[in-house]
Amino acid sequence: MTIPYGRHQIDRADLDAVVDVLENQFLTQGQQVPRFEQALKEYCGAAHTVAVNSGTSALHIACLALGLGPDDWLWTSPNSFVASANCGLYCGARVDFVDIDVKTGNLCLNALAEKLLQAARSNRLPKVMVVVHFAGLSCDMQAIQRLTEPYGIKLIEDASHALGGTYRDKPVGSCVYSDACVLSFHPVKSITTAEGGAVLTNAPEIARQLRQFASHGITRDPDHMEGESDGPWYYQQVTLGYNYRLSDLHAALGLSQLSRLNAFIESRSERAQRYTEALAGLSLRLPGTSSQAKSAWHLYSIGVEESLRSQIFASLQGKGIGANVHYIPIHLQPYYRRMGFKPGDFPNAETFYRQAITLPLFPGLTADEQTRVIQAVKESLN
Numbered sequence: 001m002t003i004p005y006g007r008h009q010i011d012r013a014d015l016d017a018v019v020d021v022l023e024n025q026f027l028t029q030g031q032q033v034p035r036f037e038q039a040l041k042e043y044c045g046a047a048h049t050v051a052v053n054s055g056t057s058a059l060h061i062a063c064l065a066l067g068l069g070p071d072d073w074l075w076t077s078p079n080s081f082v083a084s085a086n087c088g089l090y091c092g093a094r095v096d097f098v099d100i101d102v103k104t105g106n107l108c109l110n111a112l113a114e115k116l117l118q119a120a121r122s123n124r125l126p127k128v129m130v131v132v133h134f135a136g137l138s139c140d141m142q143a144i145q146r147l148t149e150p151y152g153i154k155l156i157e158d159a160s161h162a163l164g165g166t167y168r169d170k171p172v173g174s175c176v177y178s179d180a181c182v183l184s185f186h187p188v189k190s191i192t193t194a195e196g197g198a199v200l201t202n203a204p205e206i207a208r209q210l211r212q213f214a215s216h217g218i219t220r221d222p223d224h225m226e227g228e229s230d231g232p233w234y235y236q237q238v239t240l241g242y243n244y245r246l247s248d249l250h251a252a253l254g255l256s257q258l259s260r261l262n263a264f265i266e267s268r269s270e271r272a273q274r275y276t277e278a279l280a281g282l283s284l285r286l287p288g289t290s291s292q293a294k295s296a297w298h299l300y301s302i303g304v305e306e307s308l309r310s311q312i313f314a315s316l317q318g319k320g321i322g323a324n325v326h327y328i329p330i331h332l333q334p335y336y337r338r339m340g341f342k343p344g345d346f347p348n349a350e351t352f353y354r355q356a357i358t359l360p361l362f363p364g365l366t367a368d369e370q371t372r373v374i375q376a377v378k379e380s381l382n
């Protein structure tokens with residue numbers, strides 16, 4: 001059987017939590033979502049959390065709540081899933097990218113500093129930057145904030161890979177150096193709700209807007225209505241929002257999963273460490289590390305000689321190893337090329353892609369399975 005590159009882990013407690021909601025509680029708009037939000041913000045150390053139905057929805061409402069609109073620019077990393085950039089387009093903004101550091105796959109601080117200077121000269125500074133923590137390793141948020149703050153740029157962390165990781169001894173999601181932080185609960189991520197996501201923030205006004213955008217642009221708070229409230233039943237739609245709410249079924253699963261998050265991350269890091277020991281000394285690039293950050297080890301992404309990548313990938317697949325590749329640079333997607341992006345625009349992200357192979361890494365990966373992966377990698381390099 002093929003060993004997948006990522007897989008969720010569901011236990012009896014998860015099943016019971018979901019069944020309990022089905023048998024006894026509200027399916028949506030009950031108590032599970034607020035409980036999940038409370039637990040998430042306690043774990044991450046942020047003041048507010050809004051849970052939604054996907055990480056993509058979370059990115060969208062985070063951009064809206066930070067005021068991104070037509071004529072604005074959003075910058076992000078080309079080495080990410082397309083959702084990190086699409087959220088800007090949803091708001092009618094224009095999107096541009098900042099190249100990465102090949103060692104980590106994370107945004108390159110020098111490239112950012114350089115691009116900010118150019119953008120300041122040409123009046124094309126971004127309103128929002130989506131900072132992607134590739135493979136679960138936090139970017140240097142303090143340095144990024146120092147560079148962007150003088151220009152008033154708002155920062156959204158795309159921590160879809162990084163829930164359970166830390167940066168400067170605080171959990172990712174604490175939003176110490178950002179305006180908002182986005183999580184995804186897709187099955188391959190740190191914890192799952194099947195589909196789901198969340199936005200964390202320390203700013204009450206951003207939190208209020210997030211909630212409003214996630215539920216049709218409706219408010220039930222008389223303080224935020226135009227004119228007087230008609231009575232206790234009354235609500236007003238004050239802006240154009242969406243139905244991005246998470247259901248109680250999904251939130252119950254998330255709450256149950258969250259109680260095992262630390263164990264999941266420990267399993268991931270043990271397996272990552274075993275890879276690193278077993279693959280050291282071979283002719284490949286091991287995942288980047290940081291003295292300031294503990295990775296959540298979403299992906300174990302290695303880099304091999306460009307000319308051998310396809311061959312190595314095929315050899316792994318042939319041995320039942322569900323290797324993957326992260327990421328096809330977003331600017332090279334046909335939809336983005338039609339906006340004028342082309343090969344050579346972000347050379348480090350392109351090099352990273354041409355060398356990249358993601359090895360299977362998830363909490364339930366057994367020692368035997370991992371031995372098979374390690375053997376297969378060694379054979380494929382010979």
Ligand SMILES: *Cc1c(COP(=O)(O)O)cnc(C)c1O
Pocket residue numbers: 054055056057080081083084132158160161184185186195196197
């Ligand atoms: C998974 C992911 C998303 C989108 O999350 P969904 O929950 O699938 O919508 C966004 N950004 C990154 C980097 C991701 O890995």
